[in-house]
């Protein structure tokens with residue numbers, strides 16, 4: 010198969026394409042199970058294989074994909090035809106940043122292949138969790154497992170050949186309950202990187218889940234009898250269970266270089282960031298250092314090599330509050346440097362990824378992390394807060410089209426008065442303007458508060474693509490934030 | 495093609511029967527084309543031809559499913575998937591209710607919403623259409639973005655309970671055109687939904703874009719004060735809110751799980767404005783309808799809200815099985831929502847801007863990134879996007895920066911509704927997640943709702 014693909018790449022190259030690549034997925038399999046109130050509602054498996062071909066011709070992309078490997082020549086021809094059609098309307102001829110030709114392999118850390126675990130064991134885990142969540146105050150209980158395993162062979166006309174084997178495990182527990190007015194509240198626990206070095210089936214640790222099942226039931230009960238969240242301006246202390254999403258939506262997405270350059274304007278939106286902002290814009294307070302780190306040992310945002318064939322990197326995005334970098338791939342860095350008439354980016358940041366063989370790679374978040382700070386652990390931060398609220402758990406999120414403002418609702422809110430947590434409030438929300446909010450960052454927790462939160466479902470692009478990634482984030486405090494609206 | 499799909503389905507059914515399996519098969523084939531524009535260029539030109547087959551196996555109260563991307567030539571691979579699913583279901587855990595296995599009393603075919611000339615439009619035709627829609631509107635600073643997505647969608651199903659099949663074939667196109675100022679960051683948009691080629695109208699897109707562009711080029715955007723506004727929503731915003739209302743308002747399963755702003759006691763009661771009537775109407779071809787659901791239940795117009803009175807919940811079969819409700823023919827990948835039009839004679843954005851008014855009116859064509867803040871109260875949040883206007887009472891037009899609304903759908907569709915336009919359109923609501931599933935909502939072009947609070951007002955884009 011590799012030989013045949015290589016032959017086709019050479020043939021299309023010889024027909025005038027400036028660049029050709031192919032991603033062959035010998036297989037991609039998924040297994041999803043979830044149980045609701047004791048009912049195993051979903052036991053589904055899937056399997057697919059195929060090839061996606063990308064052709065650059067006269068400065069324009071064409072793409073084509075098929076699961077039918079019987080007629081590769083036709084598939085490559087279609088991709089070239091699509092590129093020829095696209096070349097009819099070119100304003101900035103696409104060129105790709107330099108990269109090395111790489112022969113390499115990558116395997117994500119995984120001890121026990123979840124696809125070799127008997128279905129009965131997975132069902133038994135869900136049943137045990139469901140039994141444990143089945144307690145007074147809980148109206149609906151959910152437990153779910155999600156597994157993916159895929160092999161990707163990348164080849165291009167510049168001589169690269171990279172093979173990847175990636176295994177993903179996601180797991181979630183959730184409970185909801187009704188308060189005395191019939192309003193629903195919920196609380197969830199998600200498997201994240203809890204110090205483990207791999208994430209095969211071994212990461213489904215019954216003890217860990219059991220402990221968290223007890224916690225979320227208890228926290229839900231507290232919410233059910235709580236007073237409503239007041240409308241107020243306070244310090245908000247974000248735990249990793251919401252801090253990850255704040256980072257995702259207001260640092261990750263606005264720093265995708267394709268968004269900045271206007272490539273998502275028809276759908277996902279733009280970015281308030283301009284090319285002239287790099288190196289200058291005060292994005293946040295001096296306590297804020299953010300990076301795109303695809304070299305973390307165990308996260309869905311670490312994948313060895315991106316779908317441009319560029320090695321994964323650890324790049325600064327925001328250095329002590331100043332914007333210095335973006336989430337980049339080969340095409341966008343060339344265009345950004347040319348349009349800015351200066352060298353903002355030294356080559357691709359290695360973040361171009363596609364969700365499946367039949368979709369085209371675009372800039373995606375890797376692990377968009379916030380460096381731990383010097384402001385102690387969670388208790389230290391609470392002690393140093395006069396009037397605040399500790400928030401955790403994503404319930405609702407909505408962000409302006411240029412990522413300039415946001416509104417979040419969380420599962421949990423604990424008011425803080427004079428340095429101590431006082432009481433739980435229900436329906437907590439907060440909102441703000443992105444730059445004002447990050448500039449109000451007044452405390453960053455130390456490494457004891459830092460956690461890598463896995464994201465299974467970031468959506469972007471047309472046709473739409475779902476991507477898996479991570480966020481390593483500490484507990485952070487922001488001052489003077491509107492809550493309860 | 496149809497015969498081959500149905501013949502293969504029957505062969506696979508025979509295979510399963512001979513092995514003693516209880517299964518249903520769901521076949522999905524798409525031929526999808528997407529031309530994407532950005533920075534006034536074609537940023538991507540792509541096509542996908544994919545066949546997905548889902549096998550669902552049953553054993554008493556147990557079920558399991560297996561989906562593969564495959565080809566009709568790969569019959570052995572499919573048979574193997576059937577064997578695997580039949581094996582998996584043995585290890586599943588029984589539900590505490592009996593799931594209904596589909597059983598068709600007759601074969602059903604519907605290709606009435608299929609127009610091959612739309613599904614197979616050439617690259618040249620699509621580009622010409624786009625060029626016509628934006629002719630003369632692009633400049634050095636004003637750049638074109640958008641999509642021309644079109645394709646063909648086939649859904650076919652069979653099961654071991656009967657020899658009958660169901661077959662649906664549709665064609666669809668979704669067109670979005672956006673003109674954005676590369677420095678000032680404002681953006682205006684016009685969209686179109688087509689079920690057949692004759693629905694396409696590049697001139698209509700051009701008119702809307704030209705009108706908005708003229709306003710945005712003449713005026714300087716400004717931050718509007720927080721407070722209460724009379725708001726006219728455009729069809730995209732109305733369709734977005736209807737989809738959310740359909741999810742957290744009218745779905746029986748969501749209601750039973752506590753994820754609803756309506757309860758069983760509200761059936762027969764007035765819950766929304768008397769100007770508000772909503773029907774799930776599969777007779778409307780523009781909605782890419784299913785005239786039978788996946789269980790074989792015939793789908794007729796199903797009133798959900800009549801003159802503000804709630805008529806009853808819609809039920810997926812599985813929810814109906816679990817909660818002991820009557821299925822309503824809603825086991826489909828999308829329904830066919832039609833919001834009845836009203837009395838107000840206004841047929842275009844130009845006419846809306848020219849309407850006499852007693853006070854300032856905020857026009858919000860589109861709500862970006864909507865999400866549910868509190869399902870029990872129907873509260874959602876979202877921001878304006880793509881060409882909002884402040885229509886001043888003196889007849890002039892100003893450009894507001896985007897604003898955020900955090901409101902209950904029960905209020906927006908409730909007593910605060912001032913009027914709905916007489917003219918309606920099909921607004922394309924297709925998402926390109928996973929398998930192609932064209933959908934559209936028929937809604938009045940405009941709906942005015944008085945006295946709505948905006949919760950955030952941007953100081954810039």
Ligand SMILES: [Zn+2]
Nearest residue numbers: 257262467468
């Ligand atoms: Zn995302």
